Amino acid sequence: MRRQYVWIVAAVGLVGSALGARGAPPAMAGAISGKVTYTGTPPKMKPIDMAKEPSCAKQHATPVTTENVVTGPGNALGYVVVYISAGDPGSSAPSEGVRYDQKGCQYIPHVAVMQVSQPLEIYNDDQTSHNIHPLAKVNPEWNKSQPIGAPPIHTTWEKPEFIPVKCNVHPWMHGWFLVLTTSHYAVTGEDGGFSVKGLPPGKYTLTAWQEQFGTQTQDVTISGTETKTVDFVFKARAY
């Protein structure tokens, strides 16, 4: 009796994965949207002194600040990456690339999200040399110079990893490559809002990551075409 049951489960599983592998678009898709906020006192972002790099300094009317905690009105938290960390069977990476700019001696965007194997294109828009140094541990760590007017660097990451990026020449330059297996993710703006779309009915784990405050997860069940509202609240520490 028990053995029969096991076979049935296995067969259902096989048929299910075969259907999934064919990549039929989901008949119904729901979404998760919400807002990321903080409680407590976030650290003050430090102004960056670019005096040693005049070509960059003159691009900023007001001094830019560090970006490790970006906040907006109503305790909103920006640059939080919200993504499906469990429940998504995964999908192949889109062929269009993710663009990452070095402009005014800043990384734009501060946090770049991409899928495993998705093309990443790194541009130097500045009148100064940069070196791009992704401090990967699971993926290979590399460090390349990109002088004035050099062509973009095309690359990919083959394993999921959250990779800090820095420029050694300009020590204030600091950013992130978030390499995910899922295509379902969103990055909050200064209003803290996000919307993760195109989710077939199912059970998911939603993770929110902030570079200084860490991660939070919530389980979400999507049925039909509903849009579930999920909010995250991070406890801000001043240091």
Add this chain to the structure above:
Amino acid sequence: MRPKTSVGAWVSAVVVLVATAGARPCVGQESRIGNLIGHAPAGKKVYRRYCILCHGPDGDGTGENAMWIDPKPRDFTLAVFKCRSTPSGTLPTDEDLFEAMSRGFVTTNMPAWLPLSHQNRADAVAYIKTFSPKWSTLKPGTPIAIPPEPAATIESILRGRGLFQKMECWKCHGPAGHGDGQSAKTLTDNKENPIPPYNFSTGSRFKCGVTNRDLYRIFMTGLDGTPMPSFADDLKPGEAWDLVHFLRTLQPLETPEAAIWKAWLASHAKDLKPIGPAGSGQ
């Protein structure tokens, strides 16, 4: 019924244990240095006698002596190496590791391990490769091509000086190559430990060799794990040799390049524009 299941469970537990133990370092890795084949089990003995006190039992660079050492011993679990013949972001060849071990690292606590036999060193290389799974999943890079060195001329040296300015080497290494550029004091390695840029006035040896070919390789592959990037995408081979010729004039050596440079400078010093933020190289 019950006892049988229990025995089965024990058997599978033992099988799992044995399998996991096999996955741990040691078994399987080999190194090839020319005709020499190094074996990890033999390398483990070498490592535990000569390397473990700095690099640690797990190869993560936290041996008993590590706290007294700066720069810190290499963490082999990351499989990131400074001295390679291969492009930035790729694994070095076995020969690269063998040569680094044999040469030692000038200005660090890593000595030249010439007293060990070639076989001992080849075995140690094989064992070092057991500390990171990358050695099983990735292949070493293809060594970069280094064309024959053209003659060192004053034109080549001056072009190299222009590149030292244009590539902004001076931002870390300083206008005179003394390791005192504007970013020098802020540099950290991949473990956030401070690391100074190379000071060309200190002598004749680099961390990754002594010859002009070594010097070419250093800036074309970059020293992975450090702030020194690869310039392979930015310099053509001819330009790279020009830069080599200029860099040799920054060292306190009686090299052919230095002789040409001094002779030229005696009558042309006034023509040179300074290197640095306001200068344009020449």
